[in-house]
Structure formats: structure tokens, C-alpha cells
Amino acid sequence: MAAQDTELFSLVGQLAEAAEGQWPTFRVERSLFEKRLLAAVSEQVGDPLVTLSKLHVVDLYLAHGCELRIPAALSAFAATYLSTIDLYLEHFRHSTVRSDEVRRELEDTLLFGRRTPPGRIGQYRGNGPLRNFVATAARNLAISMLRSRERHMVSDFENLAAQLGPASEGTDSMATARDEGVVRDAVRRALLGLDRRQRTIVRLHLVRGVTFTKIALMLKVNQSTVSRTFDAALHTLYRAIRRELRELHGMSESEMQSTIHDVRGRLELTWSRISCEMPPKSVGDAPHDAPPPRRV
Numbered sequence: 001m002a003a004q005d006t007e008l009f010s011l012v013g014q015l016a017e018a019a020e021g022q023w024p025t026f027r028v029e030r031s032l033f034e035k036r037l038l039a040a041v042s043e044q045v046g047d048p049l050v051t052l053s054k055l056h057v058v059d060l061y062l063a064h065g066c067e068l069r070i071p072a073a074l075s076a077f078a079a080t081y082l083s084t085i086d087l088y089l090e091h092f093r094h095s096t097v098r099s100d101e102v103r104r105e106l107e108d109t110l111l112f113g114r115r116t117p118p119g120r121i122g123q124y125r126g127n128g129p130l131r132n133f134v135a136t137a138a139r140n141l142a143i144s145m146l147r148s149r150e151r152h153m154v155s156d157f158e159n160l161a162a163q164l165g166p167a168s169e170g171t172d173s174m175a176t177a178r179d180e181g182v183v184r185d186a187v188r189r190a191l192l193g194l195d196r197r198q199r200t201i202v203r204l205h206l207v208r209g210v211t212f213t214k215i216a217l218m219l220k221v222n223q224s225t226v227s228r229t230f231d232a233a234l235h236t237l238y239r240a241i242r243r244e245l246r247e248l249h250g251m252s253e254s255e256m257q258s259t260i261h262d263v264r265g266r267l268e269l270t271w272s273r274i275s276c277e278m279p280p281k282s283v284g285d286a287p288h289d290a291p292p293p294r295r296v
Helices: 003-022 030-042 048-054 057-066 071-082 080-090 101-114 130-164 174-191 198-205 212-219 224-248 255-273
Strands: none
Touching: 003 030, 003 048, 003 057, 003 101, 030 048, 030 057, 057 071, 071 080, 071 101, 071 130, 071 224, 080 101, 080 130, 101 130, 130 174, 130 198, 130 255, 174 224, 174 255, 198 224, 212 224, 224 255
16 A cells, blocks of 8 residues: 555544544444545545545535434534524525525425435535535525526516406406507516515515515515505506506507506505405595505
């Protein structure tokens, strides 16, 4: 055996023993972990002794214990990394992605591989801190969740635009008589043109029927913030509809007023279903580009 090999095996044994000392609540069979260390070294180009000295061996020991499904290792991983997942998701603090959702998904993805086995914890090679590996996985999951919800949001807004746009029958609206499809497209584009927080709150409240109180808890903001954002979204919505109908389709002022009146009326009906209250009697008394009264 070459002198370097002797030195390498000696260092592997020392590092394995040190890692065991850092995680006294569980034990990975020494020979298995030594093979894991040697495999990690063989995957790298360069001097194996230098490579080994740079590995985050203590983190790799915990990851290997999780890969082997050792209960105490899984518990240690949860206590060390999953318990602080909020720190990894600070950028998503005001999104609809909740840290407990990401945590559950992360447990499935990294540790158990219930959807795409095996668990991705086996992909950790010890080249960087395990905390960074977990943080990256958590953020990628949060982004995937947001993208999925964005796709659902487009579908939801398509349906909402169909509800808020003029009906094809049983109405004397001038906008409907002219072109109901034009109005519905304008409503849809106006909804999608809201900023992210406005879209989220409008979708949750009008499509999902979630109250402002619950939305505030979901987004971790004050209820007054939700209410103000919703009001601002409606102002923006009405103005965007008016602008498109005027600039792209040449509607007259009276036609646009009739259109906004129709949209407002359907919003009131939606609110009445959410709050189990009757809509205001004088829908048309307010300015045509002002939002309806708030309902929580």
C-alpha cells in the first residue's frame, strides 16, 4: 500500500471518529461511513488528502445517517435545519408560500423521497455546509410552489373574468350588446396586470372566498394592510378596464360607465356569497371607477 493511501485511510478513520463525537445521539456503522467518505473523495479531481480535508465531514455524517433512515439522525436533522426554515425563506415572507408547507414538502423530498425516491439527501456530497444545501432546496421548493400557484391563478382569473364580464343574455347593458368578449378580455388582462400582492389578495378573497382576517394571517401582515391593498387593487382594476376599452376599442364614456357598473354589480354578488350578507342597495350611487364597500 502506498504511503499516501496509508495516510488517506488513517485520516478517514480520524474524521469518522470525530464526526461520531459530534452526533452522539445516533451511530452510523464506521465502515459504512468510511466508504462514504472515500466515495466522496473519489468523485473529486485533485489530491485526495486535500479534498478530504475540505469536506464538511460532520455534516456528511448527519446526511448519511438520514440517508440510512436512522430515526435519531432524522430527528437531529429536523431539530437542526427544519426548525429554522423561516430563515431560509425570508424572501418569501409576504408570499402565499408558508414555511410549514415548505417544511413538509422538504421532509418528503430530502428525507423520504415519497414522490420521487430516493430522498435527495443522498445527493449531498459534503462540499459545502449542509445548511446551504437545505436552504437552496427550501428556496427551490418555494419557487416551484409559487410558479404552480401562478398557473392556477391565471386559470382562476380566466374564470373570474367570465363571471365579472357582462352576461350574454338577460341584460340591457350597452357593453354586452356591443361585444361581451371584449369586456371579458379587458377584465382578465386587468386582473393579471395587478401587482403580485394585489393578485394574491384578490384571488384569495374573490375566487377562494377567504376572509381578510385569514388572508392577513396567511401573509403575516395586518388586516388593515390586506384591506388597503384590496381597495387599491380594485381602483387599479377599474382604471385598467376603462383605459383598455377606451384606447383599444374606442368605447364611449357612457358605454364604459355601463361596463364598470356591470363589473361592480357582479363583484357585489361575489361579496355577498363570501360574507353571507346582502350587497348594498345603491350600487350605482358611487363613482363608476371607485371600489365597492369592503367586506371582511
